[in-house]
Amino acid sequence: EAQVTQNPRYLITVTGKKLTVTCSQNMNHEYMSWYRQDPGLGLRQIYYSMNVEVTDKGDVPEGYKVSRKEKRNFPLILESPSPNQTSLYFCASSLNSGANVLTFGAGSRLTVL
Amino acid sequence: AQSVTQPDIHITVSEGASLELRCNYSYGATPYLFWYVQSPGQGLQLLLKYFSGDTLVQGIKGFEAEFKRSQSSFNLRKPSVHWSDAAEYFCAVGLTRGDKIIFGKGTRLHILP
8 A cells, every 4th residue: 555654653752862763654655754743834844855865844844854865765864853843743755846645644743741 | 816715614514414615716818727635745736727617517526516606606516415525626727828827825614424
């Protein structure tokens, strides 16, 4: 089944404790992206990647890092999480363009205490 | 600046009634247009898309949307809603010149029995 898989789905952590949210897609998509969803703000793009070893900032990149060492994986790294990063995070992928149809993961709900 | 506006944060309709969710965008070129649905605890699922051609597009679950260039709108419609349509709906615009998608803030649909 074609899908985007995120882990963990739920995580509670404390301020400053590094964490990684993994994202993997099995569709051979070139484009991958991370979004955060907050009430009243909709979806905001954090980082995106057009292909392996090519990443760029979205609209709200502060406090996040990403890497794209393999085509299928696009982990989101929070080096020193803070409470304002408490949010619902979505990974998404698209065949070859950031303007095209996105396939989303199920989401990862992160709480930073 | 490019933007997507969904004027209604919440909409409540009775089961079996018709539905129209509004979406307006601001963009200097013809965009790609999308509607996504997010059921509780789920990721976003594509309902329908418009790239070119016939301005009335059909999607899954009995939804349709009409692109009106003169009004910069892409409203979503369904003739008769079902209780399972209760969800949050996001309009999105693919910026062909910017190679990214921007999302509206969403409309939450409530269904009365």
